[in-house]
Amino acid sequence: KQEVTQIPAALSVPEGENLVLNCSFTDSAIYNLQWFRQDPGKGLTSLLLIQSSQREQTSGRLNASLDKSSGRSTLYIAASQPGDSATYLCAANAGGTSYGKLTFGQGTILTVHP
Amino acid sequence: EPEVTQTPSHQVTQMGQEVILRCVPISNHLYFYWYRQILGQKVEFLVSFYNNEISEKSEIFDDQFSVERPDGSNFTLKIRSTKLEDSAMYFCASSGRGNTEAFFGQGTRLTVV
Numbered sequence: 369k370q371e372v373t374q375i376p377a378a379l380s381v382p383e384g385e386n387l388v389l390n391c392s393f394t395d396s397a398i399y400n401l402q403w404f405r406q407d408p409g410k411g412l413t414s415l416l417l418i419q420s421s422q423r424e425q426t427s428g429r430l431n432a433s434l435d436k437s438s439g440r441s442t443l444y445i446a447a448s449q450p451g452d453s454a455t456y457l458c459a460a461n462a463g464g465t466s467y468g469k470l471t472f473g474q475g476t477i478l479t480v481h482p
Numbered sequence: 483e484p485e486v487t488q489t490p491s492h493q494v495t496q497m498g499q500e501v502i503l504r505c506v507p508i509s510n511h512l513y514f515y516w517y518r519q520i521l522g523q524k525v526e527f528l529v530s531f532y533n534n535e536i537s538e539k540s541e542i543f544d545d546q547f548s549v550e551r552p553d554g555s556n557f558t559l560k561i562r563s564t565k566l567e568d569s570a571m572y573f574c575a576s577s578g579r580g581n582t583e584a585f586f587g588q589g590t591r592l593t594v595v
Contacts, residue, residue, distance in 0.1 A: 400582060411488075411573060411588035412525070457525065461582055468513045468582050469538055472525040 370395045372460050374473035381448055381480055389443040389476045391458035396436045399463025402470065403432050403443050406455045415456075416443070420463075448480045484508040488574050488587035495564055495594055503559045503590045505574030514557045515575040515584065516549065518542070525573065531557065564594045 371394040381387055391401070400419045404412040416425045416432040418441065424433040431444040441458055455477050459470035487506045495501050507514050516528040530537040531549055539547075548560045557576075561568055571591050575584045 402584065404586070409591075412575075412586040414583055414585060417583040459525075459584075463582075467532075467537065468515060468530050468577055468584065469527050470515075470517070470525075470584060471527065474524050 370398075370460055370462060370471040372458060372471050372473040374456075374458060374476050376476060377474070378477040379479070381478075383448060383450060383480055383482050385448050385480075386444070386446050387448055387478070389445070389456050389458075389478070391441040391443070391473055393439045393441075393460045393471075395460075395462075396439050397462075398436065399461045399467070401432075401434055401441050402459045402461065403430075403441075404457040404459065406457055406475070408455075412457065445478075448478075450480050450482055452480050453478055484585075486574055486576055486585050486587035488572075488590050490590060491588065492591045493593070495592070497566060497594055498563050501561050501564055501592065503561075503572050503574075503592070505557045505559075505587055506555050507557055507574065507576030508578070508585055509555070511576035511578045511585075513537075513577045513582075514549075514551070515577075516559045517573045517575060517586075518570040519573065519589075520570045528559075528572075561592075564592075566594050568592060569594045 375390045402417045403415040418434040429446040455475040457475045459472045514531040519525045529539045546562045571589045574587045577584045
């Protein structure tokens with residue numbers, strides 16, 4: 369059974385810092401991995417999707433990497449801004465007969481203060 | 483930009499009552515999902531739906547739950563007899579053929595009293 373863990377559980381940084389959020393998964397046979405942002409009481413916004421054959425994906429100030437063999441993914445946020453404050457979730461997609469089924473981590477709560 | 487829409491945003495129901503949560507997935511998507519998030523806990527998979535049938539369901543998705551795609555646009559989750567422990571945020575998601583990037587709705591907060 370896939371287990372996804374995120375470290376740290378919470379992170380508070382001053383504006384402008386570069387930061388790294390970590391995600392680990394127990395079953396390396398994933399189809400892809402997706403990073404989401406969740407604002408309090410709101411839905412999930414997809415940030416980046418990394419296919420199992422890829423090593424990284426970039427979108428603006430966000431860069432996500434994937435190392436399947438070690439069961440790890442990282443989300444790098446450059447030049448953080450107060451508007452980046454949210455909970456960041458990673459989710460592993462099993463693929464195969466479980467196509468599309470996502471297993472989520474518990475999230476990292478990010479606070480960026482001015 | 484296309485988005486997944488869910489209604490209602492918040493529903494309060496009495497224990498034992500039936501509720502139907504509604505979702506309109508992105509129009510050209512083929513795969514549909516329901517997830518839930520109990521307050522302070524992880525987002526959990528409930529069920530996936532493709533080609534008018536359930537592809538996979540979790541242990542949570544027991545006989546009290548059912549899903550339906552009654553027409554070409556709506557996707558519903560029915561809870562037949564709600565329990566207090568069904569109180570959670572329920573998310574609908576959809577994805578397209580060959581691209582499993584999942585897009586989520588804003589959620590329905592279900593409160594069972």
